[in-house]
Amino acid sequence: MLGTLDVPARLSGKLFAAGRFIAGEGGRLSVDNPARDQVIGAIAIATPGEIAATVAAAVAAWRPWARQPARVRAEALHAMGRLILDDAAGMAEVMTLEQGKPFNEALGEIRKLAEACHFYAEEAVRVHGEVIPNDQPGFQSLVLREAIGVVAAITPWNYPAELVGWKLCAAVAAGCPVIIKPSEFTPFTALHIAEKTLQAGIPPGVVSVLTGDGASVGQALVDHPDISKIAFTGSSRTGLRIQQSCPAIKRLSLELGGNCPLLVTRHADLAQAVQGAVRRSFRNMGQICIAINRIYVERAVYGQFLAQFAAATRKLVIGDGLLHPEADLGAMAQAAPLQKTRQHLQDALDKGARLVTGGSAPEGEGLGKGLFFQPSIVADCTPEMLVMREETFGPLVGVAPFDHLDDALALANDTPYGLAAYVYTQDLQEIHRCAAELDVGNVAINHVDAGIMNAPYGGRKQSGIGVEHGREGLLEYFQFKHVRLRHGVGA
Numbered sequence: 001m002l003g004t005l006d007v008p009a010r011l012s013g014k015l016f017a018a019g020r021f022i023a024g025e026g027g028r029l030s031v032d033n034p035a036r037d038q039v040i041g042a043i044a045i046a047t048p049g050e051i052a053a054t055v056a057a058a059v060a061a062w063r064p065w066a067r068q069p070a071r072v073r074a075e076a077l078h079a080m081g082r083l084i085l086d087d088a089a090g091m092a093e094v095m096t097l098e099q100g101k102p103f104n105e106a107l108g109e110i111r112k113l114a115e116a117c118h119f120y121a122e123e124a125v126r127v128h129g130e131v132i133p134n135d136q137p138g139f140q141s142l143v144l145r146e147a148i149g150v151v152a153a154i155t156p157w158n159y160p161a162e163l164v165g166w167k168l169c170a171a172v173a174a175g176c177p178v179i180i181k182p183s184e185f186t187p188f189t190a191l192h193i194a195e196k197t198l199q200a201g202i203p204p205g206v207v208s209v210l211t212g213d214g215a216s217v218g219q220a221l222v223d224h225p226d227i228s229k230i231a232f233t234g235s236s237r238t239g240l241r242i243q244q245s246c247p248a249i250k251r252l253s254l255e256l257g258g259n260c261p262l263l264v265t266r267h268a269d270l271a272q273a274v275q276g277a278v279r280r281s282f283r284n285m286g287q288i289c290i291a292i293n294r295i296y297v298e299r300a301v302y303g304q305f306l307a308q309f310a311a312a313t314r315k316l317v318i319g320d321g322l323l324h325p326e327a328d329l330g331a332m333a334q335a336a337p338l339q340k341t342r343q344h345l346q347d348a349l350d351k352g353a354r355l356v357t358g359g360s361a362p363e364g365e366g367l368g369k370g371l372f373f374q375p376s377i378v379a380d381c382t383p384e385m386l387v388m389r390e391e392t393f394g395p396l397v398g399v400a401p402f403d404h405l406d407d408a409l410a411l412a413n414d415t416p417y418g419l420a421a422y423v424y425t426q427d428l429q430e431i432h433r434c435a436a437e438l439d440v441g442n443v444a445i446n447h448v449d450a451g452i453m454n455a456p457y458g459g460r461k462q463s464g465i466g467v468e469h470g471r472e473g474l475l476e477y478f479q480f481k482h483v484r485l486r487h488g489v490g491a
Contacts, residue, residue, distance in 0.1 A: 013042050015050060015211060016194035018057040019204025024050060029184050029213065034100040035320045035331035035370040043187045045212035051220045054208045058150040058177035059226050061205030066147035066175030073173055074121040080200035081117030084110060084193075091161070091192050096321040098186045099160055100333050100371065101284055103325035109161050112453075113193070116165040119453045123474050124173035138488040145478040147175030148251055149228030152221035154214070154242075156234045157333050158287040160186035164193055166468045167231040167253075168207060174477035176229070179208045181218045185333060187211045214238070223247055229477065230254075233289075236417070236462045253466030253476050255289065256459060257391045258419030261412040262292045262448075263434060265405065266300040268424035272446060274308045280422065280448035281397040282316060282375040285332045286341075289463075290420040290442070290450050294381070294388045295399045296408045302401040306379055309399070310357045313375050318362050320370065332371040332394065341394030345376060347386045348398060353378040358395070383411065391417070405430060413439045418460030420450040441467075 013028065014021040024044025033040045046054070065073070084091065092106035099106070132141035153167035164180055171178040182190035190209050197207040210217055221227055222242055229251040232242055236256040243252060262280070264273045281292040297305045319327035332338045345359060358376025361367070373395055381388050381398035388398045402408040412421055420442040423434040435443050441459045442450040451457040451469060458467035466476050 013044055014191070015044050015046055015054075016191060016198075016207075016209040017050065017054040018208070019198065021194075022050075024211075026050070026212070029211075031098055031185065031187060033097050034333050035322075035372075037369040037371075040097050041188065043184065043211040046210040046217045048220065051210060051217065051224070054179060054210055055150065055221075055224050055226050057205035058179055058208060061177045061203060062147070062149055062175075065177060065203060065206050068175070070125045070127065070173075073175065074124040076200050076202050077117045077121035077124065077169060077172060080196050080202070081114040081121070083196045083199050084114040084117065087192075087196070088114070091189065093322065094192060095160060095186070095189045096325075096330070098188055099157060100321060100331035102319070102321040102327040102330045105284070105330075106161075106321070109159060113161040113165040115453055116162070116169045120169035120173040120474060123471055126471075127174070127474070127478070134484075138486060140485045140487060142483040142485065144481040144483060145475070146481055148477055148479045149176060150226055151176045151178045151229045151231055151477065152181065152224075152227045153178050154181045154218050154221070154230065154232045154234070155183060155190070157183035157185040158284060158289075160189040161193065163233045164190050166473065168193070168197075170468070170474050171231070171477050172202065172206060174474055176477050177206045177208075179210060179221060179227075181210050181212070181214070181221055184211065184213050219245070231476075236464075239464060240462075251476070251479075253468065254464040255457075255466075255468060256419075256462060256464040257393075257417060258289045258291070258459065258463055259293050259389070259391050259415045259417040260290055260420045260422065260440075262295045262422040263405075263408050263412060263424070264295065264297040264301065264305055265408075265423075265425040265427065265430055266298045267427035267430060268301070269426060269446070270301060270305055270308060273305065273424035274312050276422065276424065276448040277309055277397070278312045278316070282313065282329060282395050285329055285373070286375075286395040286397075287333060287337060287393055289391075291393070292397055292422060292448070293392055295397060296402045296411055297399060298405075298408075299401040299403055306356060306377075306399060310377055313357050313377060316375055318364075318367070318372055318374070320366050323366060329375065329395070332373060335371060337393045338371050338373055341373060341376075341392055341396050344385075344387045344390070344392045344394075345378065345396055348378045348381060351382065351385050352380065353382075353385060353387075353398065354380050356399075383414070389415070405433065409434065409437050413437075416462040419463035420444065420459075422448050422450070
């Protein structure tokens with residue numbers, strides 16, 4: 001029944017290490033349902049000894065797993081993907097309870113997790129080396145790709161299944177053991193995933209889940225000398241701290257914050273642009289790195305766009321994600337992003353912006369105790385407003401007019417972030433110009449799905465280094481080895 005926590009007893013409050021669930025000897029952290037302000041469980045805080053033992057088990061598992069035929073790793077991931085789909089409803093319910101998003105959206109995320117399993121299973125058997133011509137006879141150079149070693153995957157709370165899956169599946173496919181440190185706000189989804197790795201027959205030590213806070217557990221993994229790679233998704237501030245605090249040279253993949261713009265020109269299909277703006281501004285309550293933070297609309301269609309955007313936004317349904325599984329929006333996952341949303345909204349209003357819709361908590365039965373906020377639009381924004389300069393990470397978007405595409409592109413690029421940008425125009429010249437001049441890792445034109453599983457996804461500038469998704473995401477878990485052979489008579 002929706003609304004009742006159904007985490008298997010062996011998972012609740014436990015760590016997953018060396019192929020088994022253990023109670024943990026440290027303290028406990030409570031986990032809340034943000035829609036109801038209720039405690040739904042507690043997790044263990046991994047101790048230094050438990051962290052050391054888990055890393056040691058991963059190191060021991062590394063070379064045997066990397067030496068397995070790629071087909072063995074692929075079959076394990078395919079099995080895991082099937083198990084996830086079989087239990088998709090149960091996993092989605094747990095995600096909704098701890099994260100707040102509507103059940104149907106959580107169900108879609110679990111299905112995307114299964115997709116990641118199957119995608120990287122297929123990629124595992126397509127890792128090829130190279131033969132390099134030499135400049136003298138009798139020599140041959142081989143370039144091999146080898147698993148980099150033990151990976152620490154530090155994942156956030158906004159997409160607690162997908163963002164674990166991107167890292168776990170690529171690492172396992174490459175032959176790398178992975179230790180997952182999920183957000184302490186959404187740990188049960190990661191523990192459910194761990195259960196699926198166990199059922200899929202992935203050997204002990206290849207996948208582990210250590211719960212606890214980032215400052216102690218996450219930092220201990222960053223500091224550990226036997227961790228070869230850190231794969232992190234989260235804020236730019238935390239990503240920079242990880243980069244600066246590494247005590248030794250490690251491979252880093254950092255998918256960090258964004259401040260993503262949408263450009264709408266007079267040549268746009270306005271109905272499509274409005275639909276995309278609503279979806280990417282407010283989905284998951286704006287708690288997504290590629291959310292639209294700021295919108296620049298050509299003045300000729302500015303008023304028309306705003307009116308349609310506001311009307312469509314007002315139709316969004318907000319509700320408890322379990323009681324109303326088909327709601328468009330659920331609760332925000334944490335109090336801090338809600339407070340930041342309110343701060344950015346007030347800053348914009350104080351500096352002359354116009355509130356178009358939203359601006360307060362919604363009213364209704366069952367919404368009084370949770371972290372709910374109406375999707376909000378502020379218009380006539382200027383560059384100095386926080387909503388136009390910083391990542392809000394909440395259901396708030398700022399809108400401003402522009403007269404020339406040059407101005408819109410300059411405003412779009414005037415940010416330390418470079419994750420994604422969106423454009424709506426039917427003009428071919430504008431399409432090619434925006435694709436070329438937007439200084440981001442992902443550009444979506446006439447739609448708002450900036451990432452797909454089989455293409456590289458990553459940011460520029462302060463939005464990160466490295467990529468996930470695609471073949472390129474798998475290669476992030478390999479190191480290269482050059483083998484130069486001397487052969488042949490008289491060589």
